[in-house]
Amino acid sequence: MTYKRITLLTAALLSAAAVSAQDEVRSSSSMYLPAWKKADVSLSFAITGEGKRFAPTWGVDLAWISEQNVMKGINHMGKENVGIGRSAFRFTDALVNDSALSTGVINIMKKRNAIFDKFDTKLPIVFTADQEAGTNEYFVKNKVANNEHWAAMINSHVHWMQANTKHPVVGVSPFNEGDYWSVEEGATATKQWQVAKLLKEKYPRFADIAIVGGNTLNDDKAMEWYSSGKDYYDWGNTHQLAGSFANFAGFFEQLAKDGKVGYADEMHNVGEAMVGLEYGMTVGIWWGFDSRARGEFCQISRHGERLAYGEQRDKWTAASVYRHDDGRVKAFIGSSERQANTTNYQFVSTEREVYYDGYGPVREFLKDIPGGTGYQQGQTNAERVINITWGEDVQPAEINGVYRIVNKKSKNGAAYTASGGNVNQKAFSATDKKQQWTVKPCTTRSGGDLSLYDIESVDNANIRMNVRDYSTSQADVIAWTQDAPSSNEQWYLEYVGDGYYYIRNRESALYLASGGTAGTAKLIQTPMLSETAHDRMLWRFLPVDVNYETNAPAQPQGLTAESQQASVKLTWTANTEADLAGYMVLRADQQSRQWNTIARKLQTTTFVDNTCRPGTAYIYKVKAIDKVDNLSEASDSVLAQPTGERGLVAQWSFENTLYDDTPNMMDAVASATALYANGRADGQKALNLSAGNRYVQLPYEVAGSDELTITMWVKWSNSSNWQRIFDFGNDTEHYMFLTPSNSYTNVMRFAIKNGGDEQTVDCQQKLSLTTWKHVAVVIGKDATTIYVDGEVAGSSTGITIKPSDIRPSLNYIGRSQFTADPYFRGYLDDLRVYNYALSAEAVRQDMQGAVDAISAAEADRQQPRTVYGLGGQRYDAPRQGVNIIDGRKTLLP
Numbered sequence: 001m002t003y004k005r006i007t008l009l010t011a012a013l014l015s016a017a018a019v020s021a022q023d024e025v026r027s028s029s030s031m032y033l034p035a036w037k038k039a040d041v042s043l044s045f046a047i048t049g050e051g052k053r054f055a056p057t058w059g060v061d062l063a064w065i066s067e068q069n070v071m072k073g074i075n076h077m078g079k080e081n082v083g084i085g086r087s088a089f090r091f092t093d094a095l096v097n098d099s100a101l102s103t104g105v106i107n108i109m110k111k112r113n114a115i116f117d118k119f120d121t122k123l124p125i126v127f128t129a130d131q132e133a134g135t136n137e138y139f140v141k142n143k144v145a146n147n148e149h150w151a152a153m154i155n156s157h158v159h160w161m162q163a164n165t166k167h168p169v170v171g172v173s174p175f176n177e178g179d180y181w182s183v184e185e186g187a188t189a190t191k192q193w194q195v196a197k198l199l200k201e202k203y204p205r206f207a208d209i210a211i212v213g214g215n216t217l218n219d220d221k222a223m224e225w226y227s228s229g230k231d232y233y234d235w236g237n238t239h240q241l242a243g244s245f246a247n248f249a250g251f252f253e254q255l256a257k258d259g260k261v262g263y264a265d266e267m268h269n270v271g272e273a274m275v276g277l278e279y280g281m282t283v284g285i286w287w288g289f290d291s292r293a294r295g296e297f298c299q300i301s302r303h304g305e306r307l308a309y310g311e312q313r314d315k316w317t318a319a320s321v322y323r324h325d326d327g328r329v330k331a332f333i334g335s336s337e338r339q340a341n342t343t344n345y346q347f348v349s350t351e352r353e354v355y356y357d358g359y360g361p362v363r364e365f366l367k368d369i370p371g372g373t374g375y376q377q378g379q380t381n382a383e384r385v386i387n388i389t390w391g392e393d394v395q396p397a398e399i400n401g402v403y404r405i406v407n408k409k410s411k412n413g414a415a416y417t418a419s420g421g422n423v424n425q426k427a428f429s430a431t432d433k434k435q436q437w438t439v440k441p442c443t444t445r446s447g448g449d450l451s452l453y454d455i456e457s458v459d460n461a462n463i464r465m466n467v468r469d470y471s472t473s474q475a476d477v478i479a480w481t482q483d484a485p486s487s488n489e490q491w492y493l494e495y496v497g498d499g500y501y502y503i504r505n506r507e508s509a510l511y512l513a514s515g516g517t518a519g520t521a522k523l524i525q526t527p528m529l530s531e532t533a534h535d536r537m538l539w540r541f542l543p544v545d546v547n548y549e550t551n552a553p554a555q556p557q558g559l560t561a562e563s564q565q566a567s568v569k570l571t572w573t574a575n576t577e578a579d580l581a582g583y584m585v586l587r588a589d590q591q592s593r594q595w596n597t598i599a600r601k602l603q604t605t606t607f608v609d610n611t612c613r614p615g616t617a618y619i620y621k622v623k624a625i626d627k628v629d630n631l632s633e634a635s636d637s638v639l640a641q642p643t644g645e646r647g648l649v650a651q652w653s654f655e656n657t658l659y660d661d662t663p664n665m666m667d668a669v670a671s672a673t674a675l676y677a678n679g680r681a682d683g684q685k686a687l688n689l690s691a692g693n694r695y696v697q698l699p700y701e702v703a704g705s706d707e708l709t710i711t712m713w714v715k716w717s718n719s720s721n722w723q724r725i726f727d728f729g730n731d732t733e734h735y736m737f738l739t740p741s742n743s744y745t746n747v748m749r750f751a752i753k754n755g756g757d758e759q760t761v762d763c764q765q766k767l768s769l770t771t772w773k774h775v776a777v778v779i780g781k782d783a784t785t786i787y788v789d790g791e792v793a794g795s796s797t798g799i800t801i802k803p804s805d806i807r808p809s810l811n812y813i814g815r816s817q818f819t820a821d822p823y824f825r826g827y828l829d830d831l832r833v834y835n836y837a838l839s840a841e842a843v844r845q846d847m848q849g850a851v852d853a854i855s856a857a858e859a860d861r862q863q864p865r866t867v868y869g870l871g872g873q874r875y876d877a878p879r880q881g882v883n884i885i886d887g888r889k890t891l892l893p
Contacts, residue, residue, distance in 0.1 A: 028567075028608035028665035029361075029598065032353075035671040035697045036366040038819050039346035043308040044731040045321045046351045047329050047388070051305030054277050058298045059084035059285040061266070062112045063128055063176070069289055071472040074119055075509040076295025081302050084170070085123045086265055086285045087112050088130035089157040094138035095149070101156050109157070113165050125167045126212070126285070127157060128265060129176040135186075145186030150174065151198040158205060171210035171235060172199070173265065177217040178225060193229020200232060210234035214251070215265060219243030222251045235261040235283070240272050241338055242375070245313040248272075249279040256280035270297050270383040271334025274318045277301060278309055290448045291506040292492050293385040297332050300324045308347075315341035317369055321388070329388040331356070333369045337381040340371035347386070350730050350809055353598065353611055353700070354388050358395040358495075361598055361611075363700050363809040370444045384450040387495070392586055392595040395495035396629065399541050400440050402458055404428070406548045408500055409535035410519045413548075414465075416457040419481045422522040423465055425514060428547045433459040436544050442490055452490040452506055464489040465512075467525050472508040476515075477523040499629030500538040513537045546579070546627045553577045553624035553632040561620055561640035566649045566701070566835065567610040567664040568640045572622050574605045579626045585609070590617040590639065601625060608665040611701050614644025614835075646836040650702055653830055654679075654687040658696065666699040668813070679829050680713055680772050686829035687813075690717050693823045695815035702811055702833050703728045703736075708803045709834040711776040711846050716740050716767045718825030724816045725775065725824060728808035729753075735817045736803060738777055738786075740767045740824075748793070750777050750786055754801045761786055763794040772829075774847040779803060780837030790844040 060073040063086050074082055087109075093102035101109070116123050139149050151174075158169045174195040178187035196211040213233035214226030222238035230236075236255040240248050252262040262281035267273055270293045273284055286294060304324040311318040316336035323329045331347050346366045353361035367386065372378030389395055404413040407425060415426035416434045426435055436458035444450055457463035457479065466480035467488040480489065490506040503512040510525040514536040529537055542548060558573035570585065582601030587609065588594055599607050612618055619639055624632040650666040652658060656676050658668040672694055679686035687696065703710075714725060721743040729735025736752040748763040761784050767773055776787040784799040785792055810817065813831065814824035838846065 025604050026659065026665060026667055027599075027602060027604040027606050028667065029353075029611045030660070030665060030667035030669070030699050032361055032599075033667070033669045033697060033699055034362055034364065035669045035695070036346060036364065037344070037671070038693075038815070039366050040312050040315070040343045040819065041310040041319065042346040042348060042731050042817075043310040043319055043321060043331075044348040044350050044734070045308035047307070047323065047349060047354065047390075048351060049307060051307040051323060053305050054301055055282065056273075056277060056298075056301055057083040057283045058302070059086060059126075059283070060289065061086045061285050061287050062115060063088040063130060063287075064132060065108075065112060065115070067115045067118075068470065068472065070115055070119065072291070072507065072509070073286055073289035073295075075472055076289065076291055077298040078295070079119065081298050082119070083124065084283065084285065085116050085125050085167075087116075087125050087127055088133075088176075089127050089154055089172075090130045090133045091135050091139045091150075091153055092133045094136050095152060095156055098149075098152060099156055101160055106160065109160060113161075113167065116167065117165075122166045122168070124170045125161065126171040126173070126210075126265065127154065127169065128173040128212075128215070129181075131176055131181060140186040143186050145191050145195075147191060147194050147198060150191075151195050151202065154195070154199060155203045155205065158209065162205070169209055171212050171263075172206075173212035173215050173237060174199075176215060177239065178215070179221040180217040189225045189228050192225060193232050196229055196232040210261065212237050212263060212265075214238055215263075217241045219248040219251060222247065223254065226251070226255075230258060230260070233260065235263040237263040237265055239264070239266045240268070240336060241266075245275070245311070245316050245336075249275055252276055252280035268337040269334045269381055270294050270332055271316075271318045271336060271340075273297060273301070274309070274320050274332060274334055275311065277306075278311075278318075278320075290381075290383070291487070291509070292451050292504075293332060293334070293383045293449045295509065296330060296385050297322075300328070300330055310345060312343045315343045315371060317341075317343040317345075317371070319345040319347075319369075321347060329354075331386040331388055332384070333367060333386075334383040335369050335371055335381070336379075338376045338379050340369070340379060340382070341373075342368060342371045344368045347388070348730055348809060349388070350807065352390065352596065354390045355394050356388055357386050358389075358397045360394070361390075361596070368444070369450075380445055380447045382444070382450055383448065386451075389495075390596045392597065393497045393631075394597045394600075396499065398441070399453065399493060402436055402438050402544055403541040404435055404544055404546075404548075405437055405439070405455075405503075406540045406542055407514050407536065408538035408540070409517065410514055410521065411548050412519045413542075414523055416459055416463055416479045419460075419463060419479055421479055423477045423479055424522050425520055427519065430545055433457075437465075439541060442485065446485075446490075449506065452492050454485050454489070455491055465491070465523075467505050467507060467510075470507055471525070472510070474510070474524060474526045477512060477525060496538060498631070499540050501541070502537060503539055511537045512539065540629060542628060549628060550630060551626075552630040553580055553626050555633040556583065556622045556624050556635040559620070559622055559635045559638050561638040563640050563643050564608075564663050565645055565647055566614065566642050566666070567608050568612055568618065568620070568642060569663070570607045570609065570620055570622070570638075572605050572635060575624045575632075577624070577626060579628070581625050581627045581629075584623040584625055584631065586621050586623065586634065587612070588619045590619055593619070608663070610664050610666050610699055612642055613701060613704065614642040617641045644835070647834065649705075649833045649835045650698070651830070651832045652687075654828065655685050666702050668696045668698050671695050671697070671815075677827055679827075684829070686713070686715075686827045687831075688827055689814045689824050690826055695823060696813040697815075698728075698811035698813065698833075700809045700811070703803055704807045705835040706802050706804045707781060707835070707837040708779045709776060709836065709838045709843075710738075710832070711774070711834075711838075711843065712831040713772055713829040714740075714767060714775050715772045715827040716769055716825070717827070719766075719769060720822050720825070721746070722816065722818075722821045723824045724812065724814060724821065725828075726811075726813050727816050728803070728811040729806060729817045730809050732817050734806045734808070736779075736801075736806065736808070737816065738775070748775075748786065748788075750784065750794070752779075752784075752799060752801045752806075754805045759796075759799050759801055761794045761796045761799065763788065765793065772827075776838065776843045776846065778837050778843065787840070787843045790840075790847045792840070
C-alpha cells in the first residue's frame with residue numbers, strides 16, 4: 001500500500017476564502033450529524049468494551065400443538081440454540097388402574113413427540129398442564145383438585161416418556177397459570193406445593209427432575225404462588241401477560257437470591273427475554289414464535305456479551321445492545337404484549353461512528369417502539385432488532401422506495417406474472433412495471449417484529465411476494481393478493497456485501513433465491529445453498545431506470561490530505577463516468593488498520609474529516625461508486641492527522657447560519673428550523689432559543705481535549721432551574737454542563753461527571769434576565785473557572801475530571817442529557833470552543849472580539865503582527881472576517 005505522508009500545510013488565501021463562503025457545498029463529517037428529539041431512555045455503549053455474559057437456555061413450545069410454531073422457532077434461532085422444549089400433560093381421561101395413561105392421551109403424547117423428534121430426538125422436555133384439555137372428575141371434582149390423582153397423572157406422563165422416548169424430562173409444573181385457571185383446575189397456591197411435595201416424596205423418579213412453581217399469568221401473583229411452597233420448588237416461573245415491570249424483575253431477583261432456577265415458560269416478546277436475563281432468568285421458552293428479533297436475540301445472548309441495557313418500567317419496555325463473539329453488534333427493543341406504552345430509545349456509540357441499519361455514519365440513533373393506551377388497548381406486541389455496523393463495506397442506507405430486485409446469478413429481475421402464479425425472473429425493461437416493486441418497512445402498527453419489509457408489485461399494489469402455503473422448508477414464491485400482508489409475505493434484509501442482500505422470509509427465515517440457473521427461472525425460498533449456487537441467493541435493489549451491470553468506476557486519482565488543527569481536509573480528482581453516483585471516503589487509524597466508511601456517495605471531490613482526533617495518525621482512501629452500487633478500486637492511500645495545536649477549534653457566529661467559521665467545518669445542526677434574532681450589535685444576528693423545545697447539536701469531537709474553553713454571549717429570558725446553556729456528554733453518567741441556575745444554590749453552576757461523583761463549580765450570582773452577558777468556562781490543568789463579562793464568577797481547584805476522560809459525543813446547546821430537565825430559554829451568540837485553557841486576559845480579549853487567543857493575547861504581543869485580508873491586502877490590525885496573522889488563520893466577528 002502506498003502512503004503519502006502529509007505535514008502541516010500553511011494556510012493559503014484560497015483555502016481561507018473557501019471556508020468563509022456561505023453558499024459553498026459544506027462537505028464535512030458534520031453533514032451526517034443528527035439532532036434527535038429527547039429520548040425516554042438512552043443507552044451508551046462501546047463496541048469494543050467489556051460486556052456482561054449470560055448463559056441462557058432457550059426453548060420452543062408444544063403445550064399447544066403447532067408444528068409450524070416449532071419450526072419457525074428452530075429456523076430463526078438455529079438448532080444449536082434450542083436447548084429445551086415444553087410439552088403438556090393431559091387430564092381429560094382418568095388413569096387406567098390409577099397409574100396408566102389412556103390410549104387417547106398416549107396418542108396426543110405421540111403427536112407432540114413426533115414433532116420434537118423431527119428436530120431432536122433427545123431434546124430435554126419440561127411438562128406443564130394442557131389448558132386446551134377438558135378436566136375429568138377423576139382429577140377435579142366440584143372445582144377441587146384431587147392431589148393424589150393429580151400427582152399420579154404427572155408421574156404417569158413422565159413414566160411413559162422415559163419408557164417410550166429418548167427425551168429426558170427435566171422439569172414439571174403442577175399447574176399452568178393457576179391464578180387464572182384456578183376455578184377450572186381446582187388450583188390454589190397451597191395445592192400446587194402439596195402436589196410438588198407428593199411428587200418428591202412418593203415417586204422416586206422425581207429425585208432428579210425439577211419441580212416448577214409460580215407460573216402465574218399475572219406476574220404480580222408470582223411471589224404469592226412461589227413463596228408458600230418454595231421449599232418444594234427447584235425452579236420459579238411466571239408469565240408476563242399482566243402485572244408490573246417491578247414485580248416481574250423482582251421475582252427473578254428473588255429466585256436468584258434463593259438459589260433457584262429462573263424460568264419463563266411462556267415468553268411472548270423479546271422484551272421479556274431481555275428483562276428476564278437482566279434480573280436472573282436462565283431458562284426461557286417461546287410460547288409463540290414470531291421471527292427475526294427473537295431468533296437473533298437467542299443467538300447473540302448465548303454467544304456474545306451484553307454491552308448496554310435500558311428500561312422504561314412505567315411503559316413496560318426495554319432495550320439492549322449485544323456483541324456477538326464473531327464481532328457483530330446488534331441492538332434490540334421489546335415491549336409487553338398487553339401493557340406497553342410507546343417509548344423511544346436512543347443508542348449512543350461512544351467510541352466511533354457506526355451505521356444503524358444503514359443509517360450513518362453517526363454516533364447516535366433514536367427509535368420508537370409503539371404501544372397502546374391501556375391493557376390490551378392498541379397493543380402491538382412490538383419488538384425489533386437493529387444492525388450496528390461499520391467497516392469498509394457497510395450496509396447501504398435504508399431500502400425504502402421503488403426498485404428492480406436483481407439476482408446476481410441471472411442478472412435479471414424478479415417479475416410479477418399473475419395473482420397466484422410464480423414470481424419469475426425477467427430481462428430488463430425500463431417500461432415493464434411488472435419488474436418494479438415497492439419495498440418499504442412494514443408499518444409500525446403491523447404487530448410483532450418491526451424489522452421487516454413489505455414487497456408489493458408496482459403493477460398491482462395488492463400483489464405481494466408470498467411463500468406458498470406458509471412453508472417453512474423449500475417452496476415456490478408466488479404473487480398473491482391480500483388486503484394486508486401476512487407473515488409469509490413479509491421479509492427482512494441481511495446485507496452480505498458489495499451491494500448485495502439476502503432476502504429472508506418472516507415465517508420461515510429461509511432465503512429468496514433463483515430456482516435455477518436459467519435467466520427466467522422461478523423464485524423460491526430455500527435453506528442456505530452451496531458455495532457454487534450461492535449467487536442465486538444474492539440480490540441488489542436498483543433504481544428502476546438503471547440496467548444491471550458489473551463494470552466498476554475507475555480508481556479515483558490525486559488524493560491529497562491537509563492536516564488542520566482539529567480536522568483533515570481531503571481533496572481528489574473527479575471521475576468522468578456518466579453513471580457515477582458519488583464517492584466513498586474510508587479511514588483507518590494507522591495502528592489498528594480497521595477501516596470504516598466515514599462518508600458515502602459524496603457529490604464533491606473534497607471532504608473535511610472532523611471526527612478524527614489529534615495525536616492519532618489516520619490512513620485515508622477514496623472509492624467511486626456508480627448507480628448500480630459497483631465500487632471502484634480504492635485510490636492510493638494518504639496518511640494524515642490533525643495538528644492539535646493550541647487554538648480555536650470552532651466558532652459559530654450564528655449569522656443566519658449554523659456553519660463553523662473555522663477550516664474544521666464543525667457545522668452544527670438544529671433540532672428544528674433554526675431561528676435567529678437581532679444580536680448584540682446592529683446588523684448582527686443571534687441564535688434564538690427563546691421559545692419551543694429547540695436546541696442545537698455540535699459535532700462529536702469538538703470538546704474532547706484535555707483542557708477546554710467554551711465562550712459565548714448569553715441573554716437568558718426564563719429563570720427555570722436546570723436549563724442548559726450547554727451539556728456535552730454521552731449519557732446521564734458522563735457529562736459536563738453549564739446551567740444558568742441550579743435548584744440547590746440558585747446560581748449558575750458548571751458540573752462534570754465521569755461515572756462517579758459529580759464535581760461542580762458554582763458562581764457567585766445568577767445570570768441576569770434579558771441582559772447580554774459574556775460567559776466563559778475554562779477547564780484547565782490546575783483550576784476550572786467561570787467568567788462572566790471577563791471577571792471571575794466562580795472557580796475550583798478540585799475538578800479532577802478532564803474533558804478527554806469523557807470524550808463527549810452528544811454535545812448539546814440548550815438541551816440536557818437528562819430527559820426531565822427543561823430546554824434553555826434565551827439567546828446565544830458567538831459561541832467558541834478552544835482546545836486549551838484561556839488565561840484571564842485571553843478571556844477578556846475573547847470578549848472584546850479577538851478570536852484566536854493565542855495570537856491576540858497569549859503570544860508575544862510586543863512583536864509587530866503582519867495581518868492580511870482575503871484578497872492579500874495588508875492591514876494594521878485584524879478586521880471583521882477572515883484574517884491571516886503571521887501564517888495563522890483567525891476570524892473576527
